[in-house]
Amino acid sequence: MIYSLATLLCFSAFYAFAMAKTSHYKSVFGSRPDQTQTQRFNYSAWIIILLSLGVNLSQAIGYGSLMFCGQIALSVIIISLCMTYRAHWLRSLLYVLPAITCVLIILALLY
Amino acid sequence: MKDSFFRSMTWLHTWVGLLMCWLLFLIFFAGTISFFRHEISLWNQPAVHSIDNKPTDQKALISAGLDYLHEKAPEANRWWIGLPSPRQPEVHVSHRHSQPDGQRDKWIDERLDPNTLTQVDGIVDTRGGNFFYRLHFDLHYMDRKLARWLVCLASLFMLIALISGIVIHKRIFKDLFQFRPQKGVRAWLDAHNLSSVLALPFHLMITYTGLVTLIFMLFPGPANTLYEEGVKGFRSDFYPERQGIEKSEQTLNSPAFENAFAHFYHNWPEQKIKRVIVDYPTDLSATIKIYGDNGTLIRDEYPYWQYSGSTGELIKTARLDPSGGEVLYGGMIAVHSGRLAHPGLRWLYFICGIAGCVMIATGCIMWAKRIRERLKPNQSPSFGLKLVEALNLGTIMGLPLATAGFFYANRLLPAEVTGRADKEILAFFLIWLAATVTAGLWRSRRAWQRFAHLNAAVWLLLPICNALTTDGNLITYIMDGKWILASFDLTFLATAAVFYMQGNKLGAQPNTVKQGSVQNRRLGREQKA
Amino acid sequence: MSHADNALTFQYRLSVTSRFCAAILGGYFFTAYCVSLLSLLLPTSKVDAVLYSVCASILIYSCVFIAVFAARSLFKVWVALIISTGVFALFTTYIQGSI
Numbered sequence: 001m002i003y004s005l006a007t008l009l010c011f012s013a014f015y016a017f018a019m020a021k022t023s024h025y026k027s028v029f030g031s032r033p034d035q036t037q038t039q040r041f042n043y044s045a046w047i048i049i050l051l052s053l054g055v056n057l058s059q060a061i062g063y064g065s066l067m068f069c070g071q072i073a074l075s076v077i078i079i080s081l082c083m084t085y086r087a088h089w090l091r092s093l094l095y096v097l098p099a100i101t102c103v104l105i106i107l108a109l110l111y
Numbered sequence: 112m113k114d115s116f117f118r119s120m121t122w123l124h125t126w127v128g129l130l131m132c133w134l135l136f137l138i139f140f141a142g143t144i145s146f147f148r149h150e151i152s153l154w155n156q157p158a159v160h161s162i163d164n165k166p167t168d169q170k171a172l173i174s175a176g177l178d179y180l181h182e183k184a185p186e187a188n189r190w191w192i193g194l195p196s197p198r199q200p201e202v203h204v205s206h207r208h209s210q211p212d213g214q215r216d217k218w219i220d221e222r223l224d225p226n227t228l229t230q231v232d233g234i235v236d237t238r239g240g241n242f243f244y245r246l247h248f249d250l251h252y253m254d255r256k257l258a259r260w261l262v263c264l265a266s267l268f269m270l271i272a273l274i275s276g277i278v279i280h281k282r283i284f285k286d287l288f289q290f291r292p293q294k295g296v297r298a299w300l301d302a303h304n305l306s307s308v309l310a311l312p313f314h315l316m317i318t319y320t321g322l323v324t325l326i327f328m329l330f331p332g333p334a335n336t337l338y339e340e341g342v343k344g345f346r347s348d349f350y351p352e353r354q355g356i357e358k359s360e361q362t363l364n365s366p367a368f369e370n371a372f373a374h375f376y377h378n379w380p381e382q383k384i385k386r387v388i389v390d391y392p393t394d395l396s397a398t399i400k401i402y403g404d405n406g407t408l409i410r411d412e413y414p415y416w417q418y419s420g421s422t423g424e425l426i427k428t429a430r431l432d433p434s435g436g437e438v439l440y441g442g443m444i445a446v447h448s449g450r451l452a453h454p455g456l457r458w459l460y461f462i463c464g465i466a467g468c469v470m471i472a473t474g475c476i477m478w479a480k481r482i483r484e485r486l487k488p489n490q491s492p493s494f495g496l497k498l499v500e501a502l503n504l505g506t507i508m509g510l511p512l513a514t515a516g517f518f519y520a521n522r523l524l525p526a527e528v529t530g531r532a533d534k535e536i537l538a539f540f541l542i543w544l545a546a547t548v549t550a551g552l553w554r555s556r557r558a559w560q561r562f563a564h565l566n567a568a569v570w571l572l573l574p575i576c577n578a579l580t581t582d583g584n585l586i587t588y589i590m591d592g593k594w595i596l597a598s599f600d601l602t603f604l605a606t607a608a609v610f611y612m613q614g615n616k617l618g619a620q621p622n623t624v625k626q627g628s629v630q631n632r633r634l635g636r637e638q639k640a
Numbered sequence: 641m642s643h644a645d646n647a648l649t650f651q652y653r654l655s656v657t658s659r660f661c662a663a664i665l666g667g668y669f670f671t672a673y674c675v676s677l678l679s680l681l682l683p684t685s686k687v688d689a690v691l692y693s694v695c696a697s698i699l700i701y702s703c704v705f706i707a708v709f710a711a712r713s714l715f716k717v718w719v720a721l722i723i724s725t726g727v728f729a730l731f732t733t734y735i736q737g738s739i
Contacts, residue, residue: 003455017288018288062408063407066409066446067459069310069312069463070456070459070460071459072309072312073309073459073462074459076305076308076309077462079288080289080290080309084292116710120706120709123706271706275706275709319698322698323694323698326697327694330671330672330675332673332675332676333694334694335676336676336679336680337679337689345687345690348687349690349691434685434687434688435684436685436687436690436692439692439695440691
């Protein structure tokens, strides 16, 4: 449960990293991002990835860091494949990802 | 060696990568599969599929196992009880017997159903996942020592290729998500970069720790300097639990196994047990060794307790509180073998391993493509290029095909055949050989496409073959919640889908790639140097 | 022209082979003696000293390997490798003898 939250955070972070790149942003949203948007994506990406690392390590130092490395690989694969073949799928994720994360956090707190 | 550090590293990356790449691909491929070693052993043994895998009372299982062995093999020199885990439903009760005149001791493996405590019927002779596990460092059909040295050299080359790869790939994070499948050789380069960068920590870790697993063969120096008896002396210091026990030749009339376990359960009530080994069970020198389970701790060796079989006293314990060096060394081996991983992490390991295979495969393919592009129209390809192309096709497409063949052989060979386990392995190697020979004669893009489609067909039919030859199929697995077996079928189908798409891609691309484009020249830079 | 080319490639091949030998064999012996010495110098228990030094060995080996290929002069590489390996070996025997 906690690890799936961490995976989701890691995925969101790499989503934000990808969106901070002009060419990728353009292929997903169709328009050029402005400077502030890019910067915001970049900052949030770093914050979220540190959060993800924190969540992983909070479970177990060794096991958590192994999970973190694996999650990075998984996120990058998914993002790159989507970006290549189904770029428009990523558009809705901007809203879907925070929503799922919130739901997962609530579920994790409840159980 | 070249005029700049960057160019030396580019040159080094190409040649170190190429020299051993097929062996590396084999090691990575077999190693990746052996993350699912126990699962494959389970799949290969349909008789244990029906066992209900639920948490069982370890105390009852151990005493049942001891009773069974006492009745079945009192004269054995060792009993071995392996307790069920989520990855392995049955209880292993094995016993080892001394052989006359210096022959190797003989193991007899038996399995019990933990729910009924009776012997499992219909066990077939198969190596299961252990075949891939041994293959990735012992290379089958080969002298073990030579094979391991070769594997070490290949791993060293891999490590060097990784380090030099990091050095030359300056824009390592800049174009992380970039994959442009339409652009000829560029697509292979993108796939190569992507698969190496995304799992870079894994690649470095698995290569380094892989070398560490064979380190005492590679560098016995420190042990030889500090210990009179060299590595042997070091081992007796480091592995007190593996030291042989002297047999007393006096019969043990009243074994004190119960006292020993009572003491253990009283003092370490929370400790999960991995396995129990009894040496000389009916001799006065009988010894009970209890190995604890490490769970998800990053440790390789299990904590252990040794009890006397005649008095039931605790003789010694080890690894309850490991030292710094032990944590470092054991941790490296533990993260390599991934024994600690739960299904989630195990799949991440698997994905990273596949990324490694893709990295090696795309590297090999790119090399051959570049050389071929630089051929003048009237120039015929050299022997070296032909060899590289044939080995590329034979290894990259042949190994998955051979693996499928191994699974088919497991299901289709009759149970009575003598040397059945060896025949399964023979099937693996024959198919690989056939693929390589075919690749030697026929290496065009069409051949790649045909091989990809053949792979797709073979992997697609595997779940059907499984459904026809065993009692279960994908639907019943999902209904009964047998997720390990269900994920086998789903993985086979996914593999088939990937090969099918790859085959279609190979068919769709034009046969010739534009020569002399800026990108290709950039890629070919290291060759010119 | 072709004659000169052949001569060049032969010399080139020889230097490449020599460099690979320096990296693989030279690097191996350098590392082997280096970690032996390291295990003697580490102020920990015997088991730990062995374990720490073998775990470091791969790191040392790969650094030497890269350095051999990065260096300009092959001659200097060989000289440096042989001298340092000799020094390590001497120190190891000296410390072993004095214990």
